[in-house]
Amino acid sequence: MKKKVKERVNWPITILLIVGLITVIFPLYMTIVIAFKQPSEMTNSISGILSLPKSWSLANFAEAMRVTDFWRSLGNSIIITVLTVVVSIVIHSLAGYAIGRNKAKSKFYSFVYLYIVSGMFVPFAILMMPLVKQTAMIGLANWVGVIVLYVVFYMPMNVLLYSGYLVNIPMALEEAAYVDGATTWQTYWKIIFPIMKPMHATVAVLTALGTWNDVMTPLVIMSGSGMTTLPLAQMTFQTQFGTNYNLAFASYLLALLPILIFYLVCQKQILNGVVNGAVK
């Protein structure tokens, strides 16, 4: 028997890491104090900018919400992200299932697999200009089009993840269901889909983080539709913020807050999801 000696806490490294955290916290601290201040408090000296505000007034936030139409862009961002994630989980897991179960023995499916997964190397820059034309032509230059595009863009990565995960799920489970008279379709929804739950979580986290923070796709596809997403609104309203940095920072903070809260609540799932996605 090996006796496990409890190692001592390495304090120098702990302290070093806590000090290093300044690099993460400082930009956030700066955002918060500036967001709460009035322009008159912003003297040219650093202490004027970085000191705590005299009063924690919410006036900047109310004004920022009005200027950027915060609730609407927040709503748009939520609708786009949630629908993208739901549709992605359904379509990509189905695709991963059909491809994963057949690619070993079928030339057709191994071609489909390579075809879709190699889409990962296509930069948005080359698709961007033709897609703007194409979506405008078929009436998809709006939030629906953005969701369709996200579902297509995340397909390579998610199909790779799902079909990889499927290798660990034994065929015997499905065969048992067939014996009981279930069709492939029924077997999928009753047995395979629930079993792939850990992979659904990974796909949901990766797809959600990507779509929530994305600027380029809504910028080129739906900027003409008068709709905006939360990050896109920050860009659109740059001119209206002008030199009122307090207003701008209140707006930035509002834009960062939803994802920060979400992260605080689901930190473990997010970290697991990100690692799973990258390592697989």
Add this chain to the structure above:
Amino acid sequence: MDKAGMTGRKKTFLLITIPIMILFFCFNTLPLIQGVIYSFTNFKGYGSYDWVGLRNYIDLFQDGRVGGSYLFTFKLAVCATIVVNVISLLLALGLNSKIKFKSALRGAYFIPNILGALVVGYIFNYFFTYILPVWGQMIGSKTFGSSLLSNEKLAWVAVVVVCAWQSIAMNTIIYISGLQTVPEDVYEAGSIDGATGWKQFKHLTFPLIFSFFTINMVLCIKNFLMVFDQIMALTKGGPAQSTESISYLIYQNGMGGGQFGFQSANAVVFFVVIVLISGLQLGASSKKEEQL
């Protein structure tokens, strides 16, 4: 399974796969083909256009602005990749050692990664414009006494800093999960043979987490080559086009600058470059892994 069951199964699989393939074709392959077709025209984005053959491609290699954007993008990608991987690896080693508040620290160090790059860019824009110069003046430095973002020679450094700030979080987490796959007894056995400190890292830890190093390299290079949001928020390609990334140039001149055809050619070349680099990286790393 009987024969009827097998045909039913095959049918179901096809009914799933075919529509998904069509969807993928319409919004990925079709625009890709269109992009290639446009690259042989002088299309402005509107109106009529003519075929110009390989003219766009020939012009591309003589265009100073395009050349500049490639130089900048690669300089950024290489520097940021090195900076990010060195710091991430150190951070991961620290966060994986015997420390107090381990999960809280890991959680906190990951925060930059979940934030949107555009808003982060705006926040840093303010920092580089109003805060850093004052600190620079305090230490009497001429270079840092004025805004980095308006310094033609150094604006790219600011972009590297912002890109690194966000990417370090992601790469650190991947390195940590790599370090967790190294079994404790490897170190015990190693320490008997005198492998401690740097020696331990070089001969034991690093070879064992090499596949995670590969993942991080591929992720970094690919993301940094496609950099867009940070440029949009920090410099808009300036000053004097010194920080114009390839994606930004394609967006700027292709969408609004009447160079639809020309920038399509640029995008095709960019696509080929990305495929070549990814292929090279994957090929090289699988070779290296076999040797280890």
